[in-house]
Amino acid sequence: MSSAARPDPAETPEEQRFLSTEEAAALERELLEDYRFGRQQLVELCGHASAVAVTKVFPLPTLSRKQRTVLVVCGPEQNGAVGLVCARHLRVFEYEPTIFYPTRSLDLLHRDLTTQCEKMDIPFLSYLPTEVQLINDAYGLVVDAVLGPGVQPGEIGGPCTRALATLKLLSIPLVSLDIPSGMPGWDAETGGGDSEDGLRPDVLVSLAAPKRCAGRFSGRHHFVAGRFVPDDVRRKFALRLPGYTGTDCVAAL
Amino acid sequence: MSSAARPDPAETPEEQRFLSTEEAAALERELLEDYRFGRQQLVELCGHASAVAVTKVFPLPTLSRKQRTVLVVCGPEQNGAVGLVCARHLRVFEYEPTIFYPTRSLDLLHRDLTTQCEKMDIPFLSYLPTEVQLINDAYGLVVDAVLGPGVQPGEIGGPCTRALATLKLLSIPLVSLDIPSGMPGWDAETGGGDSEDGLRPDVLVSLAAPKRCAGRFSGRHHFVAGRFVPDDVRRKFALRLPGYTGTDCVAAL
Numbered sequence: 141m142s143s144a145a146r147p148d149p150a151e152t153p154e155e156q157r158f159l160s161t162e163e164a165a166a167l168e169r170e171l172l173e174d175y176r177f178g179r180q181q182l183v184e185l186c187g188h189a190s191a192v193a194v195t196k197v198f199p200l201p202t203l204s205r206k207q208r209t210v211l212v213v214c215g216p217e218q219n220g221a222v223g224l225v226c227a228r229h230l231r232v233f234e235y236e237p238t239i240f241y242p243t244r245s246l247d248l249l250h251r252d253l254t255t256q257c258e259k260m261d262i263p264f265l266s267y268l269p270t271e272v273q274l275i276n277d278a279y280g281l282v283v284d285a286v287l288g289p290g291v292q293p294g295e296i297g298g299p300c301t302r303a304l305a306t307l308k309l310l311s312i313p314l315v316s317l318d319i320p321s322g323m324p325g326w327d328a329e330t331g332g333g334d335s336e337d338g339l340r341p342d343v344l345v346s347l348a349a350p351k352r353c354a355g356r357f358s359g360r361h362h363f364v365a366g367r368f369v370p371d372d373v374r375r376k377f378a379l380r381l382p383g384y385t386g387t388d389c390v391a392a393l
Numbered sequence: 394m395s396s397a398a399r400p401d402p403a404e405t406p407e408e409q410r411f412l413s414t415e416e417a418a419a420l421e422r423e424l425l426e427d428y429r430f431g432r433q434q435l436v437e438l439c440g441h442a443s444a445v446a447v448t449k450v451f452p453l454p455t456l457s458r459k460q461r462t463v464l465v466v467c468g469p470e471q472n473g474a475v476g477l478v479c480a481r482h483l484r485v486f487e488y489e490p491t492i493f494y495p496t497r498s499l500d501l502l503h504r505d506l507t508t509q510c511e512k513m514d515i516p517f518l519s520y521l522p523t524e525v526q527l528i529n530d531a532y533g534l535v536v537d538a539v540l541g542p543g544v545q546p547g548e549i550g551g552p553c554t555r556a557l558a559t560l561k562l563l564s565i566p567l568v569s570l571d572i573p574s575g576m577p578g579w580d581a582e583t584g585g586g587d588s589e590d591g592l593r594p595d596v597l598v599s600l601a602a603p604k605r606c607a608g609r610f611s612g613r614h615h616f617v618a619g620r621f622v623p624d625d626v627r628r629k630f631a632l633r634l635p636g637y638t639g640t641d642c643v644a645a646l
Contacts, residue, residue, distance in 0.1 A: 200639075
């Protein structure tokens with residue numbers, strides 16, 4: 141095909157691998173309603189896979205003690221629940237997670253996942269320093285579990301919005317779960333990853349399947365954590381993803 | 394300590410690694426009630442780890458197409474729910490599971506896990522051939538998810554009891570989840586693994602922690618799938634288990 145005949149980028153097969161916000165919601169509905177997956181089950185699978193992705197980019201034996209410290213910033217929605225599970229598995233993998241979860245959901249699932257972390261002695265920060273250097277000095281990396289696709293920063297309240305503003309300024313590695321949280325340029329639909337306003341994660345872990353904004357991700361490592369997605373659902377949503385190896389729950393894109 | 398002063402074998406450190414039925418129930422209560430783990434979450438973690446254990450003993454690339462076929466026999470209790478999850482993950486890992494689940498639980502969790510398997514086109518057998526050679530010829534291995542500790546064969550009805558009688562006669566490899574199901578000699582409390590009446594699995598996957606009967610397991614491979622058990626709980630129940638490697642969810646004992 142000559143370059144003159146190239147279709148609109150949004151129509152190319154490459155682009156079709158990435159889901160719009162509506163498609164992502166439809167895929168999740170299919171898993172929950174048709175396949176009868178439980179939310180607890182999906183959040184557990186996604187959080188576990190997110191922690192495994194972290195270990196692939198930052199293998200424990202290569203890290204100093206300080207580098208093993210991970211700040212996990214959790215929002216009040218489902219993305220934050222995945223962050224809580226990710227923190228627990230990171231602890232199990234012998235990292236040293238700390239959680240910042242300023243706007244707590246009243247949802248029973250969130251409360252139970254919080255209790256699991258608290259009982260495992262994972263520290264919860266009561267506030268996030270606005271002095272960025274304090275965070276750069278204290279942690280080896282940050283996991284952004286603030287916002288998933290379709291949730292705008294305006295919907296989640298002040299503490300999370302302020303946390304995003306702080307995360308934007310960090311110099312330590314940033315791992316975003318599902319999408320880089322909430323900045324206008326990273327809207328899952330429009331995919332404007334070049335915006336100077338957005339978080340610029342080094343690692344992106346797409347949950348279930350990559351969202352459209354992932355098409356413009358320019359960080360070092362992009363993983364998809366969707367091995368649990370049944371073949372029929374992959375076909376239905378035209379997901380052409382790389383194969384998973386062995387029993388791996390994540391694949392590098 | 395001289396040998397004359399040796400305590401009762403049940404008190405030795407070695408024996409303390411294995412839980413009685415009551416201790417296993419207490420450990421589970423601790424996870425569910427104190428740590429607020431969900432049953433869906435624990436069953437998912439255990440079933441996933443059981444499937445991973447199968448892949449370690451029977452790696453896919455070493456198997457012929459016939460050897461990849463796995464018959465998963467599920468009972469009506471929690472052990473059967475773990476079997477359903479194990480079957481789903483085996484399918485995801487590209488094995489070819491078939492499920493025999495003759496006495497179906499009305500529990501919503503069991504029903505949802507069944508739907509997941511059905512929607513993923515995992516075949517369910519409507520009856521188990523009593524002709525053992527048919528099973529030996531059709532499958533590469535069998536997963537025994539019939540009974541957990543504390544459940545007696547008499548409590549689960551005819552089809553499961555008959556299935557156990559059939560499993561006892563198979564010549565293909567047998568993988569038991571948590572305990573070899575239900576034969577008198579394999580009671581979790583008494584640990585009489587030498588009984589001629591019992592199932593003699595080649596592989597045992599202890600869930601959370603080994604039950605006392607595992608002390609007399611004489612098969613080839615014994616795994617523990619309990620990486621999710623928090624350190625404090627391991628200490629409380631005096632579990633001295635080998636370390637897990639990397640992100641492995643099972644460890645060989």
